[in-house]
Amino acid sequence: MTGARCFVAVAFTIFGTSFVLATGLLIGEFRDLDWVAMLFAHSHLFVFFPVFGVLALVAFYLPAVVFTDLYWRHLRFGKARFIGGLIVVAAATIEGMLR
Numbered sequence: 001m002t003g004a005r006c007f008v009a010v011a012f013t014i015f016g017t018s019f020v021l022a023t024g025l026l027i028g029e030f031r032d033l034d035w036v037a038m039l040f041a042h043s044h045l046f047v048f049f050p051v052f053g054v055l056a057l058v059a060f061y062l063p064a065v066v067f068t069d070l071y072w073r074h075l076r077f078g079k080a081r082f083i084g085g086l087i088v089v090a091a092a093t094i095e096g097m098l099r
Helices: 002-029 035-041 043-059 061-074 078-098
Strands: none
Touching: 002 035, 002 043, 002 061, 035 043, 043 061, 061 078
């Protein structure tokens, strides 16, 4: 399961980084204002979003590894189905961003 662990670790690292960077961008955007007051007033954006996002990734790491390994090694046409599903999800995400 080393390949599945590496794949999920890389994907979840990218997702976790996006949670933290989004918060950093908000702090950078409101740097000229009193961003500490913004942190307390909108703590759901600055604190809870990145913390709970990263905690959710930690919680779903092992199930994601098992799911990836199941598709990659144990199911019939699993590699094709996994890659096809990944492409469909990526296309839906890109289509949703363009709207």
